Amino acid sequence: MKLREEYTCPLELTHDITKGKWKPIILWQLGKGKMSLSQLERDIKGVNQKMLLEQLKELLDFGVIEKESFEGYPLKVEYSLTERGHKLLQAIVIMQSIGIDLMKENGMFDVLKEQGFID
Template identity: 70%
Template sequence: MWQLGKVLSTLAQLERNINGVSQKMLLEQLNELLDYQVIDKHTFEGYPLKVEYCLTKRGTRLLQAIKIMQEVGIDLMKES
């Protein structure tokens, strides 16, 4: 989800940008995010088949909440 908050991405781009993830695991996670309507998938006609993934409005809101929690966590670590 973090990578999709930056730009539209293809499966190949996501694989390159997420270190250590297998294509199988990535597809499982993408399908789960699709099921929860956190991301959307756009399929383009033609050969080779092109598919792009992007955040939905719900996904964008969740990402904003995660960023806030991250900032709070960093602030708490600095206070310790």
């Protein structure tokens, strides 16, 4: 994804960086530490490799994550958050907190327990 010529405000640009179903989830997972492509595929239910690679490329292009390749066979690659990625993760944590509150208000305690958000 490339920057557009015009933006209404800086928030619109940030939205372009994080929009989509998978990017916030990818950032959340990488907030736990460096991960390989296969780890991300395992941990993110429902994403296919093609979509994951596309989303990772866009996050790389915006400097939100970085990719480290290791020599040898088989090829090993790890993804991690940059400083900018850590800043975005703070916003995602706040959004997740709101989601937890809404799920509690709607009696979705089983889901929250199953996913380890509450005891």
